[in-house]
Amino acid sequence: MERTKFLLDESQLPQRWYNIRADMPSPPQPVLHPGTGEPAGPDDLAPLFPMELILQEVSEEPEVAIPEEILDIWSLWRPTPLYRARRLEQALGTRSRIFYKYEGVSPAGSHKPNTAVAQAYYNLQEGRTRLATETGAGQWGSALAFACKLFGLECKVYMVRISYEQKPFRRSMIQAWGATIVASPSEETESGRAILEEHPDSPGSLGIAISEAVEDAASRDDTAYSLGSVLNHVLLHQTVIGQEAIKQLAMAEAEPDVVIGCVGGGSNFAGLVFPFLRAGSKTRILAAEPAACPTLTRGVYGYDFGDTVGMTPLMPMYTLGHDFVPPPVHAGGLRYHGDAPMVCGLVKAGRIEARAYKQNETFDAAVRFARSEGIIPAPEPAHAIRAVIEEAEAAREAGEERTILFGLCGHGNFDLADYDAYLAGDLEDPEFSEEELQAALAGLPEAPSIA
Numbered sequence: 001m002e003r004t005k006f007l008l009d010e011s012q013l014p015q016r017w018y019n020i021r022a023d024m025p026s027p028p029q030p031v032l033h034p035g036t037g038e039p040a041g042p043d044d045l046a047p048l049f050p051m052e053l054i055l056q057e058v059s060e061e062p063e064v065a066i067p068e069e070i071l072d073i074w075s076l077w078r079p080t081p082l083y084r085a086r087r088l089e090q091a092l093g094t095r096s097r098i099f100y101k102y103e104g105v106s107p108a109g110s111h112k113p114n115t116a117v118a119q120a121y122y123n124l125q126e127g128r129t130r131l132a133t134e135t136g137a138g139q140w141g142s143a144l145a146f147a148c149k150l151f152g153l154e155c156k157v158y159m160v161r162i163s164y165e166q167k168p169f170r171r172s173m174i175q176a177w178g179a180t181i182v183a184s185p186s187e188e189t190e191s192g193r194a195i196l197e198e199h200p201d202s203p204g205s206l207g208i209a210i211s212e213a214v215e216d217a218a219s220r221d222d223t224a225y226s227l228g229s230v231l232n233h234v235l236l237h238q239t240v241i242g243q244e245a246i247k248q249l250a251m252a253e254a255e256p257d258v259v260i261g262c263v264g265g266g267s268n269f270a271g272l273v274f275p276f277l278r279a280g281s282k283t284r285i286l287a288a289e290p291a292a293c294p295t296l297t298r299g300v301y302g303y304d305f306g307d308t309v310g311m312t313p314l315m316p317m318y319t320l321g322h323d324f325v326p327p328p329v330h331a332g333g334l335r336y337h338g339d340a341p342m343v344c345g346l347v348k349a350g351r352i353e354a355r356a357y358k359q360n361e362t363f364d365a366a367v368r369f370a371r372s373e374g375i376i377p378a379p380e381p382a383h384a385i386r387a388v389i390e391e392a393e394a395a396r397e398a399g400e401e402r403t404i405l406f407g408l409c410g411h412g413n414f415d416l417a418d419y420d421a422y423l424a425g426d427l428e429d430p431e432f433s434e435e436e437l438q439a440a441l442a443g444l445p446e447a448p449s450i451a
Contacts, residue, residue, distance in 0.1 A: 004086060006248040008079035013071055018239040020274045020342060021232070022062040025349040028341065029316035029450055032303060037447060040313045048217055048225040050126035053119065056233040064236060066118075073117050073150060077106045078240065082248035087372040094392040096402040097254060101245045101272060103409045104375065108173070110410030111268045112143030112228055115237035119226050120147035130154040130223040132216040134184065134209030136264070137163050137332030137380065138170025139410055140228030145179035155179035156223075158186065158212040161204035163332035169414045184209040191215050191309040203328045206265075206336040207308035214311045229265025230306060230315070230340045238271025245405065246275055258284040258391055260406040262383040263296065263354070264333050266340030268409035274342075277351070286391070287347070287354040288383035290362070292430050293326035295319065295339050296347050296354035298437065303447035304338055314447050317344040321440030327430030329359050330418035331379040337440075357386045358429040363422040365389050366412070378410040379418055 021028060030039035042054045049057075056064060085098040103111035123131060131153055135141030141157040148155035157179050164171060164183040174181045182188060184204045185195040191211040195202055202208070210227070217225035227234060249255065259276050261269035273285045289296055299318035306312035308322050319338040320326075326335040338344075346352045366382035368389070369375070377385060384406045395402040412419065421427045 002086065003252070004084050006082040006251045008244060008247060010075045010079070012247060013074060013078055014066070014240050014243040016063040016065055017236045018243060018275050018278070019059055019062055019064060019236055020277060021060055023278055024342070024345060025351060026345070028345060032314040032447060034305065034310060034313055044313070048214065050122045050128065050224060052122045052125065053233045056236055057231060067121065070118050070121055074114070074240070079244045080105050082245055082252070084252065085373055088369060091368065091372040092389060092392050094396050096392045096395045096404055098388060098392065099249065099252065099254065099403070099405045100408045101241060101405065102375070103241065103268070103407070104411035108139065108143040108146050109413065110139040110143065110378065111238060111241060111271060112140045113146060114240055114271065115228065115234045115267065116140070116143040116147035117150070118237045120144070120151045120153055123224050123226070124151045124153060128153070128222065128224040130156070130220065131226045132156045132213045132223050133226045133228065134158045134160070134206060134213045135228070136160050136206050136335055137378070138167050138174065138414070139333055139378070141179070141181065142170055142173045142177070144226055144228070145174045145177035148179065149177045156216060157181040158184040158209040160184055160206060160209050160332055160335070161202065162328040166330065166332070166417060167414055173414070184212050186212060188212070189215045191311070195308070203325065205308060205325045207322055210307035211309035211311055214307060229267035230338070232342060234267050235270035235274065235340055235342055238267050239274050241268070241271040241407065242273060242275030245272065249405065254403050256283055256405040257402045258286055258404055260286045260288060260384045260387045260391070260404065262334060262380045262407070262409065263287040263289045263339060263343065264336050264380065266343040268407055270340060270343055272407040285352045286387055287343070287352055288387040289354060289356050290329055290331055290334050290383060291356040291358045292329045292432070293320070293335050294356040295337065296344070297356045299338070300441060301344065301348055302444060302450060304444055306338060310445070314445060316341050316450050318347065319444070320437060321443055323443045324437070324440035327432060329430060330415065331362070331383065333380045334383070355387055357383050360422070360427055360429050362386050363419070363427060367422070375408065376412040376419070377408055378412040379415055381407060381409045
């Protein structure tokens with residue numbers, strides 16, 4: 001019988017996070033203070049984040065030790081399994097080998113607890129008793145609610161309104177773990193009220209929800225802000241995924257020709273692919289994003305705010321403009337106007353290629369995967385599955401056998417209303433005009449150009 005699952009023992013959990021800064025093709029551009037335009041220092045970030053996370057954010061060390069307390073909690077679900085997608089291969093009629101790293105076995109059903117546990121731990125060490133955050137589809141909000149409950153912290157979640165309405169059971173999950181949740185934009189912050197005054201029917205966006213959570217954290221001494229993606233320390237925490245995958249592929253006697261992940265802010269993508277970029281690796285890396293929010297494929301590379309109101313530092317990234325409100329697609333975790341600076345830097349350097357996919361072709365790929373492998377994927381990693389199918393078909397046409405690895409970063413058990421819409425033929429492929437995009441890009445802040 002051919003092997004399908006590749007499992008590691010708890011004793012094989014990675015002991016250190018991998019920091020890609022040491023292997024970047026060129027030095028990363030600095031994050032800028034929103035008021036002065038000068039590089040932001042630790043003191044500028046201290047009101048929002050504990051100092052240990054700030055030090056990880058700027059660390060040049062190639063590896064960072066993982067505390068035992070974090071490893072102990074991770075062992076509830078880590079190491080996560082690597083699967084050989086044999087039935088998908090058969091359904092596609094391909095000779096290529098397809099593997100997927102499955103993060104849906106965590107209590108929250110996604111990769112997000114990898115950093116949520118770490119962030120809750122470091123905030124508790126510094127004496128914070130409450131965390132405020134945003135969430136798109138609800139996976140990050142549920143992960144942080146879970147982590148805060150383990151460490152005895154309060155948690156306030158601002159959930160993007162369209163996802164708040166589309167995904168009620170994510171809300172239930174967040175509340176079951178004791179967190180407080182509101183739809184964003186909300187009446188609870190100045191930034192939320194300002195958005196609602198101008199756009200009463202706003203579907204919300206991650207940028208808006210970030211503004212509300214940052215404002216919440218900045219207004220209370222007991223509260224820190226916690227971000228589920230984009231920042232360097234968040235990507236750092238996720239590299240446990242790729243490190244495990246490398247060990248598991250060795251068990252399968254396989255080396256990937258291409259590694260694929262979906263990209264919104266960039267955390268699950270970076271967590272999987274960054275360890276494969278060590279020491280000048282030539283492995284192809286492919287980022288899959290939604291055509292309704294095509295940051296890497298249609299955005300401009302420059303400095304922009306991480307939020308809509310303009311409260312965060314200016315980050316060097318591909319952006320659609322912080323004023324851009326993406327159409328309300330079901331992959332709420334990918335509806336972000338920018339991307340992680342580290343990911344963007346590698347795209348700019350040509351080390352990562354990016355493709356954008358429409359909503360219906362993405363759900364078509366998700367259903368094909370579910371009907372062969374059994375797992376119903378979240379709408380976000382369904383974009384990666386769409387890219388996997390393209391790669392397998394291209395290999396077949398070229399007469400090649402490729403080894404393909406992709407990240408299945410979460411299950412879709414709370415996204416079945418989205419599947420209902422697709423199966424009923426009611427799913428749309430929302431688009432936006434070039435005029436709308438240019439209007440958002442016109443609002444980019446004045447900042448130094450990036451070399």
